[in-house]
Amino acid sequence: MRSLIATQHSNDTQPKSAKSVGLGGIGRPSKHESADKHVSGEARYIDDNANIQGQLHAAVGQSTIAHGKIKHLDLSAVKAAEGVVEVITVADVPGHHDIGPVFPGDPVLAVDKVDYVGQPIFAVAATSHDLARRAVKLAKVDYQVLEPILSVKAALAKQSFVRPPFTMQRGDADSAIANAQHQLSGQIAIGGQEHFYLEGQVSSAVPTEDGGMTIFSSSQHPSEVQKLVAEVLNISLNKVVVDTRRMGGGFGGKETQAAPWACIAALLANKTQRPVKFKLSRVDDFTMTGKRHPFENSYQVGFDDQGQIKGIKIVVNGNCGYSADLSDAIVDRAMFHSDNAYYLDQASVTGNRCKLNTVSHTAFRGFGGPQGMMTIEMVMDDIARFLGQDPLAIRKINLYGQNQRNMTHYHQQVEHNKLAALIDNLEVSADYQARRVAITAFNTENTLLKKGLALTPVKFGISFTVQHLNQAGALVHIYTDGTIHLNHGGTEMGQGLFTKVAQIVAEEFQLDVDRVGVSATRTDKVPNTSPTAASSGTDLNGKAAQAAAKTIKARLISFACQHYQVTEAEVSFCNNQVKIAQQCFSFAEFVQQAYMARVSLSATGFYKTPKIHFDRSTAKGRPFFYYSTGAAVSEVIIDTLTGEYKVLRVDILHDVGQSLNPALDIGQIEGGFIQGMGWLTSEELVWDQQGRLLSNNPATYKIPAINDLPLEFNVALVPDDPNQEQTIYHSKAVGEPPLMLAISVWSALKDAIASVADYQFSPALDTPATPERVLWAVAAMQEKAQAAREDKKLGA
CATH class of the missing domain: 3.30.365.10 (Aldehyde oxidase/xanthine dehydrogenase, molybdopterin binding domain)
Known part of the structure; x- marks a missing residue:
């Protein structure tokens, strides 16, 4: 694998002092803030937290049918099972039982009927995880089966x-x-x-002395967990605190669907007045949580x-x-x-x-x-x-962009459009045209093995399409030793959000990034947060953190001007120091002076995305602040006898604007592409005719492994191309768009299959394009080619 990190330096857009901040500066590659902990095993996840005295463990009884009414539910054997402390049904929910995130329809526990295999019907709290899972299997449920769709x-x-x-x-x-x-x-x-995050769904609920609840949740949306836990318990939001330090992956699967397990843990904790942990086994996670x-x-x-x-x-x-x-x-x-x-x-x-x-x-x-x-x-x-x-x-x-054609079908202008130039550049750097000629020749000379090549672009809109979610808050403290505490509404799931936002705060004060400590996302520090999703985590939370830092910085500059009788132009922050006219202080020394002068060293920051709007009644508007663009060239080879194939080479050119951290951006592009390749090639979800998920574990569901990676993998960032919109340091979002670059692999497979019939027909290829589907498509091409030859003979 080879990554080409393009140097990014633009005199009028690059922060002037970025290169003076060492490895923490904006625009410099800096490793993930928890990288060492990740590889050493020291990074703590929800399940790593020490058991609290009296802690119980939860499990749920699941529906065994796809659709039906619950005629009778016998839980006597469950209640009598070893280790069981409490059993609850929807009748035991003191508040709302519907926890639908936007629209109603998601009962926390089944109400009279079930709508899918695996739906939670009741919940158990027991003295161990294994005892809870054994107990739920003892329930006797009598259904009136209804026809499922x-x-x-x-x-x-x-x-x-x-x-x-x-x-x-x-x-x-x-x-x-x-x-x-x-x-x-x-x-x-x-x-x-399937999301297949390394850390499955897990939550812990700890009752507090005021009738409230503290929730530790592997969630992309702590504020939603807070709201729903409060609603099911019928208590106010200020009595619920949700804490998320990190997730072992999310990918969207923990945006709304982390909440049910937190709610169930909270219901059991409230009923028993003991801490309750609820973690799903991998099979249960597959069965009970939604997919793409x-x-x-x-x-x-x-x-x-x-x-x-x-x-x-x-x-x-x-x-x-x-x-x-x-x-x-x-x-x-x-x-x-x-x-x-x-x-x-x-x-x-x-x-x-x-x-x-x-x-x-x-x-x-x-x-x-x-x-x-x-x-x-x-x-x-x-x-x-x-x-x-x-x-x-x-x-x-x-x-x-061709002939000024820049209006989308939802009536938003595609502004600052450089797609054509990006594609032209990739076409040249990937040697597309010469390879196209060589591959066509290869396919003419080879009967069994066929190669394919495709270049596909991506234009992806950045913003939540629901307007009110495009907001964020942050909290910044400076302590008297010159270190900084940062908290914001975004959650860290391995993507490097905490690292980038820490770099932003360090940049504002011109400090080494290791002086900025980022704490767990908590609903009692930054309230009413949006989910970390829609590729907007850095755009929103970075701007909010910058706003908080600028507020404190303005106070410090004002203090310096008053105390030392200088102008603002004579005060500067550089290399962990503060220069005031001819005097120079370490940042810690200057902060101590400000503290002694009773200057507030704490501030909140807030940001809301400008310009966006959409009128659903007319289907017109500007739902996206800007577009992220990129393109990929993929080359594949297939075996026409078996349908097996290999991705030989991938070349990617992607626009991240003015990169905040090229190392993290490259990692997101590589990871997103491979995840997209898995979606389109190997990751097959299979349900049987009764609605049961059969591909419910790593043995039956294939995510890409190291051997599935392209033999040659080249990734480059578009150089010197800052975002024309006023995003944080003119960067662009990078989380989601690279996944769609993997469409080039699917298109390259179709190109190889089309060569079987001398490119006369476009093959049908549903996804995932497993070797079996590729083989079927090859057979269909061979039949079409044969039919075309026969028609030609008849015509002659």
């Missing part, structure tokens, strides 16, 4: 939706398609994805002889599971990103939110955007094969 097709036929359908449109797509020179249509099934939404999408498109789209209709059908959860916004995001990087003039995009009797699917890195992008990338490949063109040529002719 287990496919998107069935949900559409029955108009079974968790939220109403929604359409975004511009112009008259039907007429544009009908009047175009050529028309095509197609469909694709896009599989879901599977989608089944279709399109109709009209285009001209050059391959330029004139009109298009896209329908995205999201498999939401049994409840709304975040599905309304996720399907919206799929609709927003159904254009990816391409201008759709006369366009209609409809999204259906299908209700099935499976676990409720939830946020996952990209939040619906990847599933939306897949359809338009299929369109690009299909048009190319129809016209006998290189798919890259079709992609380039349809890009935003």
